[in-house]
Amino acid sequence: MIVAEQKDLPDLKRMLKGKKKVLAVGCGTCVSVCFAGGQTETSGLAAELSTAASVDGESLDVEVKTVQRQCVQEFIEPLSDDLKDYDAILSLGCGVGVQTLAQRYPDTRVFPGLDTQFMGQPVEPGVWEERCVGCGNCVLEYTGGLCPITRCPKQLFNGPCGGSEGGMCEVDLSMPCVWSNIWGNAENLDLTDTLMEIRPPQDWSTSRSGGLRRTVVRDDLHQPSAVSTKDTEAGGLVEETPKPESPEDAFLREIGII
Numbered sequence: 001m002i003v004a005e006q007k008d009l010p011d012l013k014r015m016l017k018g019k020k021k022v023l024a025v026g027c028g029t030c031v032s033v034c035f036a037g038g039q040t041e042t043s044g045l046a047a048e049l050s051t052a053a054s055v056d057g058e059s060l061d062v063e064v065k066t067v068q069r070q071c072v073q074e075f076i077e078p079l080s081d082d083l084k085d086y087d088a089i090l091s092l093g094c095g096v097g098v099q100t101l102a103q104r105y106p107d108t109r110v111f112p113g114l115d116t117q118f119m120g121q122p123v124e125p126g127v128w129e130e131r132c133v134g135c136g137n138c139v140l141e142y143t144g145g146l147c148p149i150t151r152c153p154k155q156l157f158n159g160p161c162g163g164s165e166g167g168m169c170e171v172d173l174s175m176p177c178v179w180s181n182i183w184g185n186a187e188n189l190d191l192t193d194t195l196m197e198i199r200p201p202q203d204w205s206t207s208r209s210g211g212l213r214r215t216v217v218r219d220d221l222h223q224p225s226a227v228s229t230k231d232t233e234a235g236g237l238v239e240e241t242p243k244p245e246s247p248e249d250a251f252l253r254e255i256g257i258i
Helices: 009-016 039-055 073-081 095-104 178-184 192-196 247-254
Strands: 002-006 021-027 061-067 088-092 109-112 114-124 127-132
Touching: 009 039, 009 088, 009 109, 021 039, 021 073, 039 061, 039 088, 061 073, 073 095, 088 095, 095 109
Parallel strands: 021 061, 021 088, 088 109
Antiparallel strands: 002 114, 114 127
């Protein structure tokens, strides 16, 4: 899941300075689970911002709405009816949610209320650790399901560094060396011979350095959006009529994927 945390109050006050009425939009998925941008956190932050403005002798009205997923245009479409009443949007979603709102509503200023951290795993109540950076060229097949990109501060691909000692990381002595863990379980997974093979350098062109990435899972599920989009050539709004829902879409909608 995507893990994020709220920006500091001084940063939020700086961003919203001069605004009189703001819509704070929460997100009901990832950032809700990590207690950063769900309904409760968004409402609490809205009250905090209004109070802070009053203390400074200013007036700031922050209203709250929470959508199921900010990263899906269909879920944020209902916001369009009320946006004319607000000076700005404060998004309590991840960076994808912020950009989805900004792209859908280009005439409204959208501010990020969160700092998106990483894709992580809950390791204990209230604690998440990074497990994936979405590099687009997964090596977990060769490392027994443990990622050296996220778990090794040096991102080593060929074994532990010379500073690793007693199974602990040289950079952070409280953190286990991932390569020590990989080799420690290699025999159980029949990976010893695989780990001894010489692998070519990692292909980083599939990661963030390769530019905008796009994935079409299945061509038969790839349909135009049901909401209006900007026509850059004509300069106006074009309503894209959706195709009839396929059985596959109906199934995915029923289980909550779309």
